[in-house]
Amino acid sequence: MSNDPAVEIRGLVKRYGPKTAVDGLDLTVRRASVTAVLGPNGAGKTTTVETCEGYLRPDAGTVRVLGLDPITQAPALRPRIGVMLQSGGVYSGARAVEMLRHMASLYADPLDVPALVDRLGLGSCGRTPYRRLSGGQQQRLALAMAVVGRPELVFLDEPTAGLDPQARRATWDLVRELRADGVGVVLTTHHMDEAEQLADEVAIVDAGKVVAHGSPELLCRGGAENTLRFTGRPSLDLASLLKALPDGTQAAELTAGVYRVTGDVDPQMLATVASWCAQNGVMPDSLTVERHTLEDVFLELTGKELRA
Amino acid sequence: MSAGTFTPRPAAAPVTRMIRAQTALETRMLLRNGEQLLLTVIIPALLLVLFSSVDILDTGAGKSVDFLAPGVLALAVMSTAFTGQAIATGFDRRYGVLKRLGASPLPRRALMAAKTLSVLLTEVLQVALLTVIALALGWSPHGNPLAVAALLLLGTAAFSGLGLLMAGTLKAEATLAAANLVFLLLLVGGGVIVPLDKFPDAVRSVLELLPISALSDGLREVLRNGAAMPWGDAAVLACWSVLGLGAAARFFRWE
Ligand SMILES: Nc1ncnc2c1ncn2[C@@H]1O[C@H](COP(=O)(O)OP(=O)(O)OP(=O)(O)O)[C@@H](O)[C@H]1O
Numbered sequence: 232m233s234n235d236p237a238v239e240i241r242g243l244v245k246r247y248g249p250k251t252a253v254d255g256l257d258l259t260v261r262r263a264s265v266t267a268v269l270g271p272n273g274a275g276k277t278t279t280v281e282t283c284e285g286y287l288r289p290d291a292g293t294v295r296v297l298g299l300d301p302i303t304q305a306p307a308l309r310p311r312i313g314v315m316l317q318s319g320g321v322y323s324g325a326r327a328v329e330m331l332r333h334m335a336s337l338y339a340d341p342l343d344v345p346a347l348v349d350r351l352g353l354g355s356c357g358r359t360p361y362r363r364l365s366g367g368q369q370q371r372l373a374l375a376m377a378v379v380g381r382p383e384l385v386f387l388d389e390p391t392a393g394l395d396p397q398a399r400r401a402t403w404d405l406v407r408e409l410r411a412d413g414v415g416v417v418l419t420t421h422h423m424d425e426a427e428q429l430a431d432e433v434a435i436v437d438a439g440k441v442v443a444h445g446s447p448e449l450l451c452r453g454g455a456e457n458t459l460r461f462t463g464r465p466s467l468d469l470a471s472l473l474k475a476l477p478d479g480t481q482a483a484e485l486t487a488g489v490y491r492v493t494g495d496v497d498p499q500m501l502a503t504v505a506s507w508c509a510q511n512g513v514m515p516d517s518l519t520v521e522r523h524t525l526e527d528v529f530l531e532l533t534g535k536e537l538r539a
Numbered sequence: 540m541s542a543g544t545f546t547p548r549p550a551a552a553p554v555t556r557m558i559r560a561q562t563a564l565e566t567r568m569l570l571r572n573g574e575q576l577l578l579t580v581i582i583p584a585l586l587l588v589l590f591s592s593v594d595i596l597d598t599g600a601g602k603s604v605d606f607l608a609p610g611v612l613a614l615a616v617m618s619t620a621f622t623g624q625a626i627a628t629g630f631d632r633r634y635g636v637l638k639r640l641g642a643s644p645l646p647r648r649a650l651m652a653a654k655t656l657s658v659l660l661t662e663v664l665q666v667a668l669l670t671v672i673a674l675a676l677g678w679s680p681h682g683n684p685l686a687v688a689a690l691l692l693l694g695t696a697a698f699s700g701l702g703l704l705m706a707g708t709l710k711a712e713a714t715l716a717a718a719n720l721v722f723l724l725l726l727v728g729g730g731v732i733v734p735l736d737k738f739p740d741a742v743r744s745v746l747e748l749l750p751i752s753a754l755s756d757g758l759r760e761v762l763r764n765g766a767a768m769p770w771g772d773a774a775v776l777a778c779w780s781v782l783g784l785g786a787a788a789r790f791f792r793w794e
């Protein structure tokens with residue numbers, strides 16, 4: 232049973248009136264891994280996550296979370312998942328620590344509340360009513376509420392939106408620790424660096440479908456070409472270099488003595504270029520690899536226009 | 540926090556513990572809210588003191604406090620079970636509290652039980668306070684306390700159903716406005732401080748069917764006239780309870 236994927240979504244469709252928010256989405260999330268769901272505004276990230284949390288009934292397709300149907304088996308599922316909504320979820324008059332302690336009291340074996348409060352830096356605002364907390368403090372409280380019940384799997388909808396750099400790093404550390412302790416994490420984000428830093432798997436969603444899925448390294452390598460630049464003597468014979476490199480690789484002299492090789496840049500290619508330089512008596516003054524970032528891949532896949 | 544801190548150990552708390560915790564929280568939220576206190580405690584207490592000591596209302600034969608105290612108790616029930624609960628629940632819904640609790644181990648039934656208990660707890664405090672004030676003003680209550688308790692419970696059920704119906708279907712701001720307006724209208728037209736026989740007969744026969752009229756009239760029958768259970772008023776309240784709670788269960792939207 233614990234070999235089931237943490238989340239398995241097949242052909243999910245969700246419509247709001249005439250608008251199709253999720254349009255045949257497939258996604259599998261392994262247990263105890265971190266999955267980042269990326270996508271432009273309105274891509275269907277929140278809709279997908281909320282379907283997993285049992286808030287929305289799919290119009291078509293199946294969703295299984297920890298092997299359970301989030302709607303018909305909700306009572307069994309709810310204690311096992313932690314939820315951080317994109318916003319809200321707390322009584323406006325409740326104090327931060329009061330609310331966290333309350334959430335803890337709904338579980339049989341919750342985390343130690345004072346330690347969690349410390350950990351997320353909520354101590355100084357522990358007695359402040361929710362409506363007077365800053366946006367970042369509200370986010371951190373919502374995060375604490377998601378993990379306090381010792382869930383097996385947490386869904387975090389934009390957990391670092393509006394956080395300062397310190398709080399963002401504290402959230403990243405927490406996510407890493409959750410994973411190390413065997414908790415699965417599904418998070419949505421608009422920060423590419425966050426996905427690159429944290430995620431075992433990235434799913435890029437656009438217009439209600441997964442358009443790319445894989446580890447950040449794989450996506451950066453596969454989704455777009457990378458480049459290698461080096462400098463040397465002018466007018467080198469690039470044709471002989473290309474012969475030594477895989478098909479599809481391109482090479483050009485940009486300006487006198489500045490060369491660019493475009494293709495699937497991996498350690499093997501680097502070694503080939505270096506040994507070709509050695510054979511030709513070229514001492515590269517500089518040799519840099521420019522890897523595409525997740526952001527390049529994201530923009531390439533989802534286009535550059537603003538979304539409605 | 541060290542390695543293994545977050546190792547999953549998921550399990551819901553026993554349902555009685557969840558209900559206890561939720562009731563305590565809901566009650567604290569209610570008592571902490573200044574506007575709510577105005578509605579549930581200060582206005583009923585002021586009306587009681589003002590109209591019993593200043594003789595500007597013609598409340599019929601006998602001491603005016605004997606007329607007013609039952610009406611103000613009915614008003615207290617309405618202010619908590621209907622107005623207060625509608626406004627609070629409307630805003631809980633708007634701020635995603637109901638949604639967030641929906642993903643916690645707390646079952647919906649347990650949440651509703653906790654809300655009901657917290658309303659009853661608040662009413663106990665209100666009734667105690669208003670009774671003390673009324674007694675100080677020379678109130679001499681009669682009748683069977685069990686009949687009074689039964690009427691208060693029926694009234695609570697009727698007003699809760701209507702309050703939750705409003706909170707679960709309208710926007711929070713609309714609920715706020717409508718619940719306050721209804722409170723004001725029923726305060727005047729529900730036999731709380733103005734006897735219904737001051738209204739023309741046709742109007743009066745309609746007003747008598749309102750839950751607030753049934754509750755204040757029923758309480759007055761028992762507490763002022765020492766009647767046994769006023770079955771007519773109880774039946775009106777029971778009808779409103781069935782209609783209100785039924786409609787709320789059917790139409791309440793959690794988000
Ligand atoms: N309750 C609703 N009623 C109508 N349309 C909705 C509703 N919720 C979402 N939508 C629409 O469904 C689409 C997907 O919304 P969703 O919230 O899932 O996007 P998202 O990827 O989470 O976006 P963001 O990055 O802005 O949070 C959007 O076009 C949105 O307008």
Ligand SMILES: [Mg+2]
Pocket residue numbers: 276277278317388
């Ligand atoms: Mg979203």
